[in-house]
Amino acid sequence: MAREIIIIGSGAAGMTAASSARKTDPEAKITLFTEDTDIAYSPCVIPWAVEGKVTWEGIVMHTPEHYSESKKITVRTGTRAEAVSDADKTVTAAGKTYRYDSLVIATGSKVFIPPIRGTDLEGVFAVKTIRDGKAIQSYLRDVSRVAVCGAGVIGLEIALAFSSMGKDVTVVEMMDQVIPRIADRDMADQIQKYLEEKGIKFVMNVPIQSVNGTGRVSGVTAGGKEYPCETVIFATGVRADTDIPKELGFDIGQLGAVVVSPSLQPYKKGRIVPCVYVAGDVIQCVSAVMPGPTMSQLGSSAVKQGNVAGINAAGGKALFGPVASPWVSVIGEKQIAGTGLSLGLASWYGVDAVCGKAVGLTRARYYPGASEMVVKVLADSTSHRIIGAQMIAGEEVTGRIDWLTSAVISGITADDFLVRAENAYCPPTSMVKDVVISAVENLCAKLRVQ
């Protein structure tokens, strides 16, 4: 009899799990339940869609009909999984109960909205779904002033989108730098300065206290001061959506997300749960850099996890490794990327980090079109292992941060990296000694004299 696989959630993890399960078992019956109405799109692209650089139709890769016809996967949109029993191996949705052989839970995350007054006013939005994005785009037509709460990468990307649309934009951030937690201040300051030059205002180091207005937004208060605006966007981060895992009694980790095995199975009181796999923003990961937990709520992580969960759910064998969580954000003409530990994350592990830095170019000095490239690499002062990196340039950042990610994951020391690392060179695409190498040279010099 065909294996019955049920998947809850239609984000990157859920959709990938469905496709990978199908590839692994061509005969399985695969059903996916989702509360969302749009599926198979990347929420990361919403800032560009709001700005109109890409179309809403364009960003949806596939329809439920596509999954049904080309992959024999049943996608039930607008359908909440009301109850799950891992003892009975059943999911109840839309009043009907379905039996499963394997279950994938990929319920993702919810946008964290701070518990303050006024977040229910008309003109308040989160940036999470296509629905949010379309609503923002439509509302903005009659609006001239926008406050963005949260200066993480999504906050900055959408702030710049608004600014490019001619809006007056104020970003409110409770930390003392933009892109807090994952970027170091010296790198983040370059991005803030760039955005300030584009006319975006920043209110730093104060939490948002209230959204003000009668019926609809008229301003926000932060640090005791009111900033008038007609729209407020919350880009204040996400929290794992653990409703179903908690109902099932799955172990929740220190970071408030589901603890999973490398096979992506959850635990109940320390015992692994059979036939259930959990993937995406809802899980807690293991750091590849230092012993300890970490979150990896990235689209790329969700796809990787969804693949592992889908393969395992369909009877295949796949493991999910520890994570360095590389990220990249495009902010106008700037690209900023990071991997592994920032100084802030290192301090969370109690790790003393030493930093090396180099400034160079993305092409040979004399080759037209080069942009400045700043690379920062971190090592821990004890083992000298490379534990993280960040970079900013106008181009060619993504592959280099993936390169440094592999250095972090491999556990190589800064000195050994210098002995072994090599870079490809062609005048139109790099310096003869890549800026990454120069940054590690600087790091090794710092490690020698620390």
Next chain:
Amino acid sequence: MAREIIIIGSGAAGMTAASSARKTDPEAKITLFTEDTDIAYSPCVIPWAVEGKVTWEGIVMHTPEHYSESKKITVRTGTRAEAVSDADKTVTAAGKTYRYDSLVIATGSKVFIPPIRGTDLEGVFAVKTIRDGKAIQSYLRDVSRVAVCGAGVIGLEIALAFSSMGKDVTVVEMMDQVIPRIADRDMADQIQKYLEEKGIKFVMNVPIQSVNGTGRVSGVTAGGKEYPCETVIFATGVRADTDIPKELGFDIGQLGAVVVSPSLQPYKKGRIVPCVYVAGDVIQCVSAVMPGPTMSQLGSSAVKQGNVAGINAAGGKALFGPVASPWVSVIGEKQIAGTGLSLGLASWYGVDAVCGKAVGLTRARYYPGASEMVVKVLADSTSHRIIGAQMIAGEEVTGRIDWLTSAVISGITADDFLVRAENAYCPPTSMVKDVVISAVENLCAKLRVQ
């Protein structure tokens, strides 16, 4: 008393050795002898300079005066090192004998010109120095037909430069594919097709037999057929310039270049030679992929080796690791890159390779400006280790080939790469699952069913 360091050669290895020696020992007396008149430029850029995309002045990074004034390094251009004695620790140049405490030999390579009739005719050029480049540029003014001998990356880059300048270009290659040895045929064929569409003609699988003409070039003969042309460019590869090392009795390796230790010291009858360091195109390297020798005659390798030689010559400590030799070439709108072993190189080591391949995009599907990205990854069929990779795309190739280089160097298996590798994602700079990951997925599937 100040340490006396002598360096022979002003290519990337020699100049870097001088600068690194200076950084390591601020007091040393550093003298560099070179037969060349221009120093501190990248020969890799000559095709773009000939075409006029960059200026001849622009590509020279520094003058001898700059080295003298800012680094206290004496650069003697147009000065041949006539004799070297490692017993006496002396170098004789321009009739004078200089004592050294440390010697760096970075004599580089010579262009290999096949031993055929007519290579001394007017209109025959190599592509090695600025002098060559300027001579080609000047000669081409009155020329409409050019034959390029050798379809390696330099041959193809300069063939396209000529074609862009409106010349009629024929490339003659003795192997049955372009970019032989380091690129696989399926990848190379894409580049050949692209160049053919630009109007460049290819004569494949036949060696050049003669250059014809009276006084000046009137054609070349290959495969028994004459191809009329007024200029012939030899881009037929380089050979280590081992004149000085051979006179000194240094051990020459299987590949015809100087055998060196990880500290870049040469050997005499198996005994390491003190106080002498050899760097750049003149040395034989150790492969990071498979036990055995390899050549790494790349600008990036020369810089890395020059750095190690310079540090050691100045009393510091540095080691040069085994090499995967990543390379990248920009051919019009295409970038092609490779690292580690190609199928051809694998067969030289007697290694049976399994290939995985994926075709994707450099950005998210819906994001404007994406170009196709083809990634091929090779593993050895026994250990399943990743032994090489190649890719073609319109952008963002360099960092990714450096990423795969680190995979090759680390000795990771294809399956372990899939468990551990992560890629940064942002719609304008990558797919959510990078094409590199997809290629390794394909490779793992192939390894399972081999």
